[in-house]
Amino acid sequence: MGGADQRGANQVDAIEIRDLRKVFNKRRSIRDLILHPRTKPEPVVALDGISFDVHQGEIFGLLGPNGAGKTTLLKVLSCLVSQTSGSARVQGNDITNAEHRVKSSVGLVTSDERSFYWRLTGRENLHFFAALYNVPRAEIRRRCQGLLEKVELLKHADQLFMEYSTGTKQRLAIARALLHDPPVLFMDEPTRSLDPSAAKHLREFVVTTLNRKEGKTILLATHNLPEAESLCSRLAILHLARVRRLGAMEEVRSWGDTGERYVIDVAGIAPARLLSSGEDRFVFPGCRFEIKAPEDGSAPDRSILNADLETGGAALTELLRRLIAGGGTIVSCSRREASLQEVFDLVAAEGGGSAPGAQTAR
Amino acid sequence: MRVFSFLLKAWAFIRRDFLIETSYRSAFILQFTGTFVSVAIFFFLSGMIRGIAPNMKGVEGGEYFPFILVGIAFYHYLTVALTSFASRVRNEQLTGTLEAMLVTPTRTPTLILASSLWDFVFTSFRVVLYLVIGVGFSRLAGRPFVIHGGGIIPSMIIFGLTILAFCGIGIIVASAVIYLKKGESINSFVISASALLGGVFYPTETMPAWLGSLSSFLPITYALRGIRRALLSGATFGELIPEVRVLCLFVAFLVPLGLIVFRWALRGARRDGTLVQY
Numbered sequence: 001m002g003g004a005d006q007r008g009a010n011q012v013d014a015i016e017i018r019d020l021r022k023v024f025n026k027r028r029s030i031r032d033l034i035l036h037p038r039t040k041p042e043p044v045v046a047l048d049g050i051s052f053d054v055h056q057g058e059i060f061g062l063l064g065p066n067g068a069g070k071t072t073l074l075k076v077l078s079c080l081v082s083q084t085s086g087s088a089r090v091q092g093n094d095i096t097n098a099e100h101r102v103k104s105s106v107g108l109v110t111s112d113e114r115s116f117y118w119r120l121t122g123r124e125n126l127h128f129f130a131a132l133y134n135v136p137r138a139e140i141r142r143r144c145q146g147l148l149e150k151v152e153l154l155k156h157a158d159q160l161f162m163e164y165s166t167g168t169k170q171r172l173a174i175a176r177a178l179l180h181d182p183p184v185l186f187m188d189e190p191t192r193s194l195d196p197s198a199a200k201h202l203r204e205f206v207v208t209t210l211n212r213k214e215g216k217t218i219l220l221a222t223h224n225l226p227e228a229e230s231l232c233s234r235l236a237i238l239h240l241a242r243v244r245r246l247g248a249m250e251e252v253r254s255w256g257d258t259g260e261r262y263v264i265d266v267a268g269i270a271p272a273r274l275l276s277s278g279e280d281r282f283v284f285p286g287c288r289f290e291i292k293a294p295e296d297g298s299a300p301d302r303s304i305l306n307a308d309l310e311t312g313g314a315a316l317t318e319l320l321r322r323l324i325a326g327g328g329t330i331v332s333c334s335r336r337e338a339s340l341q342e343v344f345d346l347v348a349a350e351g352g353g354s355a356p357g358a359q360t361a362r
Numbered sequence: 363m364r365v366f367s368f369l370l371k372a373w374a375f376i377r378r379d380f381l382i383e384t385s386y387r388s389a390f391i392l393q394f395t396g397t398f399v400s401v402a403i404f405f406f407l408s409g410m411i412r413g414i415a416p417n418m419k420g421v422e423g424g425e426y427f428p429f430i431l432v433g434i435a436f437y438h439y440l441t442v443a444l445t446s447f448a449s450r451v452r453n454e455q456l457t458g459t460l461e462a463m464l465v466t467p468t469r470t471p472t473l474i475l476a477s478s479l480w481d482f483v484f485t486s487f488r489v490v491l492y493l494v495i496g497v498g499f500s501r502l503a504g505r506p507f508v509i510h511g512g513g514i515i516p517s518m519i520i521f522g523l524t525i526l527a528f529c530g531i532g533i534i535v536a537s538a539v540i541y542l543k544k545g546e547s548i549n550s551f552v553i554s555a556s557a558l559l560g561g562v563f564y565p566t567e568t569m570p571a572w573l574g575s576l577s578s579f580l581p582i583t584y585a586l587r588g589i590r591r592a593l594l595s596g597a598t599f600g601e602l603i604p605e606v607r608v609l610c611l612f613v614a615f616l617v618p619l620g621l622i623v624f625r626w627a628l629r630g631a632r633r634d635g636t637l638v639q640y
Contacts, residue, residue, distance in 0.1 A: 024635055046635075072635070078465050082632040103467040114458025117378065119385045124378070131374035132466035132473075134367065176462070 012092045014184050014217035015054035015077065020086035022047040022072055046072040048241040050086070054219055054234075056183075059211050061228040061235030062221040063340075065348060068238040070221040074186045077219070078108050090184055104134070107177030107185045111192040113169050118162040122153055122172050125161055126179065133180035147175040150209070167198035174205075184217045185210065191227060203231055225340045237347050244347045253338050259310040261338060265294075265331040266323050271303045287319055302331075371468060372476045379480030397488055401495045404430045405503070419567040422590040428507040431496040432590050433562040435489045436521065440582055441553055442485045443528035446478035447536035448545050455543070464637065470628055471621075474536060513592030516599040520592070523609040524585035530616025537620070537627035540637070556582040581612040 025041035032039075047069045054060040062070050075081040077088055079099045087094065093101040116125050126144040135143055148157045151171040156164060164172065170190060177185055187206070191199035210216045222228055228235055235252055237245040245252045271291045289307040293300075305323075309315040320330060384390050408427035421429050451474060454460035463473050493509075500506050531552060538545030556562065559573065560582035566574050577583040588605035591597040599606075631637040 022635075075635070080461065080464055080632070080637055081635045082629070100467050100469075103465060106465070108462075108465045110461075112458055112461075115462040117382060117457075117459065119382050120378065124381060128374050128378045129462070129466065131371050132463060132468045134467055137370055180467070 011056055012089075013053040014056045014058075014091060015060075015219060016089045017053070017073075017077075018051050018087050020047055020050040020073070020076065020088055021045075021084050022069075022076060022081065023084045045241045047076065047083070050238075050243055052236050052243060052246055054217060057211070057215045057217055058234060059207070059218040059220060059232050061232030062219060062238065063223065063225070063228055063235055063344065064238035065223060065344075069241045070223075070238055071188055073238070074108070074188050074219070074221055077102075078106060078186060079103060104180060105182050105184055107180070107182040109170075109173050109177045109185060109187045109190050111170065111173075111189050113166070113193075116161045116169070116172065116176075119160060121158050121160055122164065122168075122175075123148065123157040125172065126175060129176050130179050135179055143179065144175075147178055150178075151175045151205070166193045167195070167202075170194060170198075170202065174202075174210075178210075182216075184219070187218060187220045187222075189222050189224070190220070191222075191224065199227070203227060207231060225344060229340050237344065239347050239350070244350065245343060249340075250337075252343055253340060259308055260316075261336050262305075262307045262309065262316060262333055263336050264305040264307055264320070264323070264333045266303045266305060266328040267299065267331050268301055269303055269323065269326055269328040270301045287315055303328075368472060368476070371472060372479050375476040376480050376483055383480070383484070393488075394491065397491050398495055400434070401431070401492060401499060404434065405496070405499045409503075419565060421565055422594040425505075425507055425594075427496070427500060427505070428509075428594055429565075429590060430563060431492065432593060433586055435492040436524075436586060436589055437557070437560075437562045437582070438485055438488060438492075439482075439521070440524060440528050440556065440585070442478075442481045443525050444532045444535070444552055445549050446481040447474055447529070447532045448539045448549060450474070450477040450481075451536050451539045452543075452546075455539075460637075471624070474533075474624075478532075507594075509593050510596035512598070513594075513596055516597070516602050517589040517592040519599070520585055520588040520602065520605060520609060523606065523613055524581055527581040527609060527612040527616050530613070530618075530620040533620030534616075534623050537623045540624075541627040541630050543636070556580055559583070561586050581609060581616075584608045584612075 022045075024044045024046055026044050028041055050069075050073060062073065064070050072081065076083050077090060077095060079095055079102055083095070087096065089095070090102045091105040093105065095102050117128070120128070123144060126147065127140055130140045130144060131137075145154075148154050151174055153168065153171055153175065156168055161169070161172070170193075174190070190206075191202055194202060206218065206220075211218060218231075220228070220231060229249065232249060234248050235246075236243045237252065271293050287307065287309050289305045292304050292306075294302050294304055307316075307319060309319070316333075320333065323330065405427055408425070408430060411426055451460070454463065454477065464470065497506070497509075535545040535548045535552075538548060559566070559569070559577040560580050561577065562582070566577045566583055566587075569577070584605040588597075588602050588609075591605075592602060628637075
């Protein structure tokens with residue numbers, strides 16, 4: 001997991017977002033404009049009171065389903081879209097009145113393959129963007145060569161971009177974002193189109209080289225939960241334009257807990273039997289569980305229970321007692337944390353409201 | 363320092379576009395072939411009306427071929443000034459590279475200006491080629507025409523002013539592309555109006571008076587008249603003051619208007635989140 005938190009006592013946070021709000025006006029058809037010229041366009045809230053900080057040198061995850069507002073937030077922070085109200089600072093620079101300095105301190109990595117010139121080579125693309133990032137002329141060649149080496153693209157440097165594989169294109173996108181050596185990187189679903197092996201390789205590069213070695217602060221927008229779990233030290237879950245959960249990974253996971261969770265491996269009772277008699281014999285108030293067969297399917301009379309208990313102790317004892325009385329043998333019983341997926345599902349299920357016990361996002 | 367930074371970026375854009383254009387080898391070569399063919403067409407056409415042209419009012423130098431040659435060559439330039447900004451913005455929107463450029467610390471006006479430079483450079487080559495092929499044709503046919511060396515500097519001043527005036531309109535059209543995603547129709551209208559009324563193919567004096575009066579609202583009318591008078595009739599700068607004065611007025615009106623509209627469009631597109639949409 002990343003997150004070399006290098007925040008000093010007097011050091012500003014890499015990103016400070018305060019009550020950021022973005023409202024778009026829904027596009028109207030020409031027919032609508034002619035028939036109802038005085039009607040105001042319908043507002044669409046894309047970001048609603050977003051507030052959080054990203055510390056220097058950490059990998060911060062921005063999670064949320066499609067349409068949650070992740071990309072809009074990155075675009076506002078990159079000065080591509082202006083906010084309706086609220087403020088944000090990147091490396092202490094206000095996005096509204098210090099656009100040039102904000103852009104100089106940020107590198108944006110997207111998964112959009114179309115953002116390069118396909119009929120130029122990787123090296124030619126980098127040379128072009130280096131000029132736009134104000135890299136001194138004398139240094140462009142050396143800087144691009146160094147970056148191509150860093151992202152392991154030297155072999156493909158003089159190949160046309162259109163001949164690149166998706167993984168190679170993504171590595172070039174990272175190289176481009178590093179041209180001006182920015183302290184902050186915005187990554188918008190960087191592994192979206194990569195195969196598992198390329199995605200793993202990229203994640204390792206992000207954590208080991210960019211974060212730990214070079215101390216880059218990374219704001220990672222993703223809906224890939226395992227990726228967020230493996231990379232991020234802290235995260236915010238966005239849903240319907242608002243931050244629903246915010247904090248360290250463990251804190252966010254704990255908000256998924258409405259009680260205690262146990263995984264119980266039972267031999268001697270087949271899943272079908274547990275299911276057919278579940279309501280009468282094994283379930284009692286304050287206890288609910290999911291049943292499945294072991295993944296290898298080797299033992300037909302064996303069941304895996306994912307049990308949610310309002311409290312442990314007596315309830316767990318009662319559940320185990322019932323399983324044993326029903327002819328089962330307890331092979332193992334262990335307590336487990338809520339997965340990020342479960343928290344994510346909970347957030348999605350909440351819809352517009354806040355979950356009980358949820359921390360109010362700053 | 364700023365000028366040096368701009369030049370560095372301008373060079374990067376020119377290099378980028380040169381590499382892309384020359385990667386389409388056949389198309390690149392065919393464009394030059396097209397220039398040769400169109401000069402040939404106008405040469406033979408002018409031979410057909412050879413006896414009439416000297417009696418026509420407004421045909422500087424009395425020959426139709428140099429008249430049309432200068433008209434077409436500079437009309438190309440003006441078309442570029444008008445369309446390049448908008449077409450480059452549109453192209454970057456469509457190919458998806460606009461966002462990658464806009465997140466860099468390079469200012470948006472610099473990006474728009476620098477991205478259209480290749481079109482001006484390439485058109486310069488074409489204009490020179492036009493004139494060289496034209497002179498070659500006329501010499502081969504034994505009908506050489508004279509370009510007055512003294513008229514080159516005044517014609518360049520007029521040319522510069524005209525480019526600025528057209529850039530003003532071009533920036534307004536680019537603003538329409540940024541905000542509305544469409545703007546080509548404005549370009550088509552101005553280009554057609556300029557061709558019809560501006561005296562590209564025939565002197566404005568040949569048009570009916572009511573139609574000819576409309577040509578006075580177009581900068582190209584004064585530009586072509588001034589350039590032809592300078593290059594083909596050897597008019598001095600003092601004699602070209604009326605054209606220069608009107609072109610200065612066009613520049614003073616169109617350039618600030620273009621910049622204001624551009625700033626407004628950029629702000630609107632950022633507010634609506636449509637800056638990189640197409």
